[in-house]
Structure formats: structure tokens, C-alpha cells
Amino acid sequence: MKYSIKQITDLAGVSARTLRLYDQTGLLKPASRSESRYRYYGERELLRLQQILFFRELDFSLKEIKGLLDDPNFDHIEALSEQKKALQTRQKRLKVLVKTIDRTIKNLNEKIPMKPEELYEGLPKEYREQAIENWGKTEIERSEKALMELGKRDFEALKERQKANAAELFELRNEAVSSHKVQDLVAMHYAIIRAFWGTSGSADKQQAYKGLGEMYVSDERYTTIDGSNQPFFAEFLRDAMIFFADQNLQEK
Structure with a gap:
């Protein structure tokens, strides 16, 4: 199945401008182009885009991401496992931060529960x-x-x-x-x-x-x-x- 740029933007939440940038830098090339030069992406490109977005979420630079994905020894499943661990660690830290924020708001509102x-x-x-x-x-x-x-x-x-x-x-x-x-x-x-x-x-x-x-x-x-x-x-x-x-x- 082929996906147009509009379909990709709707699915992944990335802009058409971002997809064009990824194409220009070689980070994410379309699977094919129409005679009118419209870009189309397949299943393989969708999985690569997912990896790009996960690595971006973990604060990797575009240059670092390209190097990882282009490595002949890149293991997709292993990468997903490591990304999951990293995101779970971040999730725990964010939960602590949210609790700290809630506690501070209560403090500022002078509504700290009493014993x-x-x-x-x-x-x-x-x-x-x-x-x-x-x-x-x-x-x-x-x-x-x-x-x-x-x-x-x-x-x-x-x-x-x-x-x-x-x-x-x-x-x-x-x-x-x-x-x-x-x-x-x-x-x-x-x-x-x-x-x-x-x-x-x-x-x-x-x-x-x-x-x-x-x-x-x-x-x-x-x-x-x-x-x-x-x-x-x-x-x-x-x-x-x-x-x-x-x-x-x-x-x-």
C-alpha cells in the first residue's frame, strides 16, 4: 500500500515540510514518486519514520538518527526494546515531576493537607x-x-x-x-x-x-x-x- 504525504501527516502528525526535509537530507526517502513528482511511502518507510520519531522523542539529533538507521547492523526489534526502556524511565521521572508540581501548587494556594x-x-x-x-x-x-x-x-x-x-x-x-x-x-x-x-x-x-x-x-x-x-x-x-x-x- 502506498501513502501520500497528506496521509502520512494525518497518520504520524508530522508536517509536509518536515517530510520534505527528511527527503532532502536522506533521512527518509519516499518509496516512489509519481510522474507529477508526488512522493509516496510504503510500510518500510512508515516503520523508519516511527524510529525517527522515537529517537527524536529521546532527544537524538537528526544526524545521529540517520547514522543509526543507516548502520548495516541496525536491529529494529532491539532498537524498539531500548526505546521502550528509555521512555519508561522518562515516564517515571515525569510522574515524580508532576507530583512535585502538584505539591508546589498546593503550597502556593495554601491548601496543604493537614495531619x-x-x-x-x-x-x-x-x-x-x-x-x-x-x-x-x-x-x-x-x-x-x-x-x-x-x-x-x-x-x-x-x-x-x-x-x-x-x-x-x-x-x-x-x-x-x-x-x-x-x-x-x-x-x-x-x-x-x-x-x-x-x-x-x-x-x-x-x-x-x-x-x-x-x-x-x-x-x-x-x-x-x-x-x-x-x-x-x-x-x-x-x-x-x-x-x-x-x-x-x-x-x-
Whole structure:
């Protein structure tokens, strides 16, 4: 069977200009020409072109390829075997490079997956078990999943926001819980808690938020400031949270 230049370009993806160049340099001669000088290629030329393309993929120069293919001792099957090995080695290296790129993109997007233990860094070992007891395993696992998806940098930023918010509320502990200054900070506190719970954007959690306020009073770990227990602040925060929940949240 004979193949025209157009058929070869469609089959192999090389341009007519490239085929003419290969003809001029003797790298790939057509099997025959028509009276109108049109080039035609046969099965043997297709196999030689395949070799040229494989060697090009492996970064051989055209001069090197011609020397190899014109060598009387050239073994087609052996060449294919060696090309396969070389391409498989390159494939493995490219897979590693792709993984490196993906990891870098995640890094730049600040979406690096976190390890579960990083969520409880600095907290008592029994914290997770107690949280499950208080809120249920489903709620805790949803919260953990949302926080791990944040990425380490965003998680650290969220903790800093919580710390700053707590410090500002502590400064207002002698104010009326209904004051605008206190309630503005409690609104921020509620948003931060929702981010920790992984429920931002979903229905209000009125009873859960009020329940958290009660926990602040019953468990001193939640309202310990600079290593000192602050029971008065715990009660202030609980009352401010309950006021906020009653005024602004609806359980759905």
C-alpha cells in the first residue's frame, strides 16, 4: 500500500515540510514518486519514520538518527526494546515531576493537607474523646474534615483570629453583655466557631452555640487566659453568647 504525504501527516502528525526535509537530507526517502513528482511511502518507510520519531522523542539529533538507521547492523526489534526502556524511565521521572508540581501548587494556594494530630496540637490527649462525647462523632469528624481542608497556614490564621478575639472580649469583661461593642465581638466569635465546626454558610446553630457557652463555665480549659483560670470571664462570655444567640440566631 502506498501513502501520500497528506496521509502520512494525518497518520504520524508530522508536517509536509518536515517530510520534505527528511527527503532532502536522506533521512527518509519516499518509496516512489509519481510522474507529477508526488512522493509516496510504503510500510518500510512508515516503520523508519516511527524510529525517527522515537529517537527524536529521546532527544537524538537528526544526524545521529540517520547514522543509526543507516548502520548495516541496525536491529529494529532491539532498537524498539531500548526505546521502550528509555521512555519508561522518562515516564517515571515525569510522574515524580508532576507530583512535585502538584505539591508546589498546593503550597502556593495554601491548601496543604493537614495531619489530624495537628488539629489537637497543644491540647490534652483526651480532648477529642471528650469532644465526641459532648457533640457526637459525626459532628467532630465533619469539623476535622473542614479544618484539614483549610490547610495548615489558614488553620493557623484561624487560631490567631480566635486568640485575638478572645483577648478583645476579655478586655470588655466588665461591660454589659448587651452592649454593641461586646455583641460585635461575639458575632465575630460565632463566625470563628462556625469555621472550626465546619458549618460556615449552613443553618444557624443556636442551641449548639449556647451549649458551648455553658461549657466555657463548666470546663476551665476553655477560658484559661495566660495560664490563669478566669471564671468571671467564662460567665461573662457565656451570657454574651446566649444573648447573641437569642437575639440573632434561629434553630432550623
